[in-house]
Amino acid sequence: MHPNPASQLDPPATPAGPTARARHGSLHRRDLAWYLDKAVGIVVFVGGVSAIIFILGIFAFITKEGMTFIFGDMNLKEFFTSPNWRPTDAVPEYGALALIVGTASVTGLAMLVSVPFSLGAAVFIGEFATGKVRESLKVLVELLAAIPSVVWGFIGFMIMKELIEDVFGVPVGLGILNAGIILGLMAAPIMTTIAEDALKAVPDTYREAAEAMGATRWQIILKVVFPAAKNGLLGAVLLGVGRGFGETMAVLMASGHAIQLPGSIFDSIRALTATIAAELGETAAGSPHHGALFTLGILLFVVTFIINLSADLIVRGIRKKN
Amino acid sequence: MVNPTPDQAIKLEVDNLTISYGTNAILRDVSFQVREREIFGIIGPANSGKTSFLRTLNRMNEFVPGMRVDGQILFDGQDVRNFTNVFALRRRVGVVFPLPVGLPMTVYDNVALAPRLTGVKKKADLDVIVERCLTRAALWDEVKDRLHALGSLLSGGQQQRLTIARALSQDPELLLLDEFSIAVDPVTTMRIEDVLKELRSEMTIVMVTNLVQQARRLAERTAFFLNGELVEVGETEEFFTGTVQDPRTREYVEGKFG
Numbered sequence: 001m002h003p004n005p006a007s008q009l010d011p012p013a014t015p016a017g018p019t020a021r022a023r024h025g026s027l028h029r030r031d032l033a034w035y036l037d038k039a040v041g042i043v044v045f046v047g048g049v050s051a052i053i054f055i056l057g058i059f060a061f062i063t064k065e066g067m068t069f070i071f072g073d074m075n076l077k078e079f080f081t082s083p084n085w086r087p088t089d090a091v092p093e094y095g096a097l098a099l100i101v102g103t104a105s106v107t108g109l110a111m112l113v114s115v116p117f118s119l120g121a122a123v124f125i126g127e128f129a130t131g132k133v134r135e136s137l138k139v140l141v142e143l144l145a146a147i148p149s150v151v152w153g154f155i156g157f158m159i160m161k162e163l164i165e166d167v168f169g170v171p172v173g174l175g176i177l178n179a180g181i182i183l184g185l186m187a188a189p190i191m192t193t194i195a196e197d198a199l200k201a202v203p204d205t206y207r208e209a210a211e212a213m214g215a216t217r218w219q220i221i222l223k224v225v226f227p228a229a230k231n232g233l234l235g236a237v238l239l240g241v242g243r244g245f246g247e248t249m250a251v252l253m254a255s256g257h258a259i260q261l262p263g264s265i266f267d268s269i270r271a272l273t274a275t276i277a278a279e280l281g282e283t284a285a286g287s288p289h290h291g292a293l294f295t296l297g298i299l300l301f302v303v304t305f306i307i308n309l310s311a312d313l314i315v316r317g318i319r320k321k322n
Numbered sequence: 323m324v325n326p327t328p329d330q331a332i333k334l335e336v337d338n339l340t341i342s343y344g345t346n347a348i349l350r351d352v353s354f355q356v357r358e359r360e361i362f363g364i365i366g367p368a369n370s371g372k373t374s375f376l377r378t379l380n381r382m383n384e385f386v387p388g389m390r391v392d393g394q395i396l397f398d399g400q401d402v403r404n405f406t407n408v409f410a411l412r413r414r415v416g417v418v419f420p421l422p423v424g425l426p427m428t429v430y431d432n433v434a435l436a437p438r439l440t441g442v443k444k445k446a447d448l449d450v451i452v453e454r455c456l457t458r459a460a461l462w463d464e465v466k467d468r469l470h471a472l473g474s475l476l477s478g479g480q481q482q483r484l485t486i487a488r489a490l491s492q493d494p495e496l497l498l499l500d501e502f503s504i505a506v507d508p509v510t511t512m513r514i515e516d517v518l519k520e521l522r523s524e525m526t527i528v529m530v531t532n533l534v535q536q537a538r539r540l541a542e543r544t545a546f547f548l549n550g551e552l553v554e555v556g557e558t559e560e561f562f563t564g565t566v567q568d569p570r571t572r573e574y575v576e577g578k579f580g
Contacts, residue, residue: 205419205421205423206423206425206426208382208419208423209417209419209423209425209485209488210425210435211382211412212380212382212412212415212416212417212419213412213413213416213417213435213436213439213488213489213492214409214410214411214412214413214414214436214439214440214492215409215435215439216409219439223435223438223439224425224435227426227427228425228426
């Protein structure tokens, strides 16, 4: 042991400032940094909790608005099984089946369009493209994601409509096909961005290990990168589903907005969201119609919740199995 | 320079190999031979060009921009750059990297990956390969009850043996080890060294290491790389018995630098 006198523990002040001990502060007094730490802790806590409070608040609000209808004029069987949505008739009917089928069919088609496109784009940007091509593609895709939905709706209404009419020879090119393609193209950029992030999060050491084994690029992607990125990729797809489900304006413009059970992919449909957007302004607060629209909102909310929850459970299930 | 005895075939022949990135040569005019079924050690401090040599051997750095390779590496007498199917070359060459890489799949799938890539599908066949490779990598006893747990959840030392099992599942002719013990504990290092001693009768092993004593324990012959230059190549024992010619080799082996 070498001598360690007290004077060495508390070295003399440098010309520039106080001693180290003085700078370290008292052991018993709360200083500015201590209060700042506490304050940041509280701010972050409030931020985190408020997200939950807002969601609960929204749920409480739409439930309250919908309750007048649910406990009043609503017929559960009619709501889910009748395609007749006639809230303004003398004898109003509130069958949401056509709306549910409309939203589901458009969302389903949109996923068929956007999942291959966006996964392909993500793989190309993340695994194949290099340098300038990669950078400019990323910027371009992010730019696409920022196009307002009303512009997409306009493209559907003006361009895709005529295209479908010319190619398939149908009288009106507004319907499931139009809205599904528009919604798919609309969801693709953001899905591409999220999927590309997921691929980028896979460490290069995995790719190298597989490459050294003699795996081809396609084998590396399929056998190593995709399995490693599966949670992120699933997240990307579900984000797309959520987008398709919740999109209002583009679907309103491209779907034809006709209430019916579609018989073919060219048929017009009406979506849940578009119904709320189009009709809410014309209803009196407290009326059955008003409450019925909020009930549609509850339905959207619950389905979105179920999608997110099941995604969470799927991801957990994958983790648990491992 | 020690030339191989005629009765032992030559697995690798490196002729005037120069690897450069731009104007910076990281390996300069290197020539040596690796014999069939020997452990060949490559020692030297960091930035000596050891890893670049390995990556040139299985053509892993082909797409690095600005990289240039002059001279040649003959694999069974043929220049590796003349092979059309680089993937087939890599299947014959197993690689163990410095840091263990447990792929994010089960232990079983880690070892079954390479056979699956070449078309082995039957579970019974895969079972045999997985058990044999894990056994030879001295890992079977520790993981046989959790073959279906994630490979990346194993300890570092276990993951490095998993990496070796994965390399063995390729049935390689040549095994390249790049400082395999850098991230594992001494006990695991000794176990892996025992594994390598058993493997030497079946395949050619090129072992890059910065542990001089490890080269002494395992390698029949050793090359000493320094700043991109091959200072010396010869029987490993000669490095330690004072018969080496270059004073830099002696200083490195004695731990005076590096």
